[in-house]
Amino acid sequence: MDLSQWKRVVIKVGSALIAPNRKGCSSHYLLSIAQFIVRLRANGVQVVLVSSGSVAAGSHLFPETDKVDIALKKAMAAAGQTEMMATWDRLFDFPTAQILLTHGDLRDRERYVSIRETTFSLLNNGVLPIINENDTVTTDDLKVGDNDNLSAMVAASADADALIICSDVDGLYDKNPNTHDDAVLLPEVTTIDSRIFAMGGGATSAVGTGGMKTKIEAAEKATSHGIDTFIVNGFKATTFNTLLEGENPGTHFRPYAKPMQEDVHWMTHTASEQGEVVVDNDFDTTFAVEGEQLTSDEIVEVNGNFSVGDTILLRKDDGTRIAKARSNYSSCLLSFIADQDDREFADEFQNRTGPIISKKNIAVLEKQ
Template sequence: MSNFNWKRIVVKVGSALIAPSKKGCSSHYLLSIAQFIVKCRARGVEVVLVSSGSVAAGTGYFAQSPNSVPLKKAMAAAGQTEMMATWDKLFDFPTAQILLTHADLRNRERYVSVKETLFELLKNGILPVVNENDTITTDKLKVGDNDNLSAMVAASVNADALIICSDVDGLYDKNPHKNDDATLIKTVTHIDATIHAMAGGATSDVGTGGMKTKIQAAEKAVSHGISTFIVNGFTDQSFNALLEGYNPGTHFQPFEVPMQEHKHWLTHTSNAQGEVVVPENFDVALDEQSEKLCSQDVVAVKGDFAVGDTILVRKKDGTKLAKAKSNYSSCLLSFLAEQDDRAFAADFENTTGPIISENNIAILEE
């Protein structure tokens, strides 16, 4: 890879590539991806594979279409083994299955545990195959799409590159399935509202992630310093180009100064369990003076959170200021914020400690 000095990459493959007919797995489109992974490993590049497809692979075992959540979970359970077997037969080295929910990633201790497992597998030459655990996940626990999951996994293993396979060559200025004059965007240096506006919905009737989620994933990855590519997974030309060191699709350039790992986890992986609302004229620079946030600044506490949970700090007008680890429960913070005796609340906080510590906060940019 003459132009790409990668030591570790994450490759994301969607359901449309795994089970294009929705009647079980097919290796038709997977051969070139598998060969790419084999060649990367032969060059000393570590690879993590994030693979969708369990529901699509399991659909053929059932008489009815996936019209309910329990049925989809059953399909995922039946299809996961077939999906893993399909990947396993394409490699002459061992693979390992890792099934995750968002609860495994938003909890810091479990997140670190996942990281340790992935690194141990890579150190021993085993290919990790990651998928969302659709058999047990709920709306509250799910990531929702494997594009964003792949970015979280890429951040957890400190990958150099994230390669997201799509059904088009990359990001276009308009939907290429509907507009013949759509132009491919080869390089994106900054993901802003204009880039998000170019992303439409899902074009495949098999997968759940369209270009919108791929842009979200790219945004997560590049902020961690990870080069991100959206490429056409249906043609081997994409992977030949990558092996030769060329960009075959859209390249999202990484931040020159990546976010600190813990702040990246707070911003992009951990879900806020509640909100602390401050006045619209709140002007404390939280990144420098987070410990000066006190209960007298709080106009409302929303949600039910415990000590150590992630919270969102926002203004009353909706402006998001930061995500942070809370040193107070929602119950206690509500109690202090409602006190007429400000001296009592201030004395309590001086004794117990700040609501937010400066080393457990991530500033958000609108």
């Protein structure tokens, strides 16, 4: 590890570190993380902090109940967010800024670009961005669901060099260390495959929403963008001293040798498909690479309701996922031309209105 090569780092801190007893925020574990951030900044490294904890921080302000419905959870998040921000603010002698996001913000290209610009502007003016999912307003359709994956999306949007995910264990083990005494820590992962995912179990904390599986998902998103990713134990102060010394205290996920371009990465890992276009099974999957265009006579069916500019999934009739792309047609119009028996009319219509998918707006899925 060569920290001198890092220009920008994203650090993800979970609820168990923020409010370990669900009785409000505690600086017990946060102090060493804050000192780490201060020292990174002193070395010229820009830092973005992704912090969970609003629900855990606010839960003590409400009567205890066995049934926490969605409305109550949102109220806890609203109350706890201010306490969480105040706690972080007290630990720094430089300004901080709050950014609350939903997946709806990230998957909309215009808002995504706006988030990038705001983050860069804060960093360039010495302000520490503190990002969390906006639990108060998010819905099932709009939420990321866990801040591990959110941190990877943020790291990609911020063009970070490294993503550090703080966990309650030292890193990724070959089996659950809480139930197996012979579990072995993996210091390095070069390829994230089904074998690595099989090592990720459920959440080991009763406070957080993410387990090791979501951390591996986050690592896959980040490394595909060329970002060094670490899963480390955030409960140990020595973790951060080790990082500053250029050593790896946990599991280091090596980045792709050929990272995805920013717009392709966004479409693959951040944008969610609003519908799908199904093509016949003998469709040539190299169409995007070789510059061929999708035509209406190759479409078997159009599923979902989407508008011009929405991200769609292109798949074969047998279920094989081919690509994600921005559609130049609405689902209604695309269904209309695909259903035409007069192919000459359909072809002429498409020639006049332009391609169904533009070459620059296609992300071919490597794992189909």
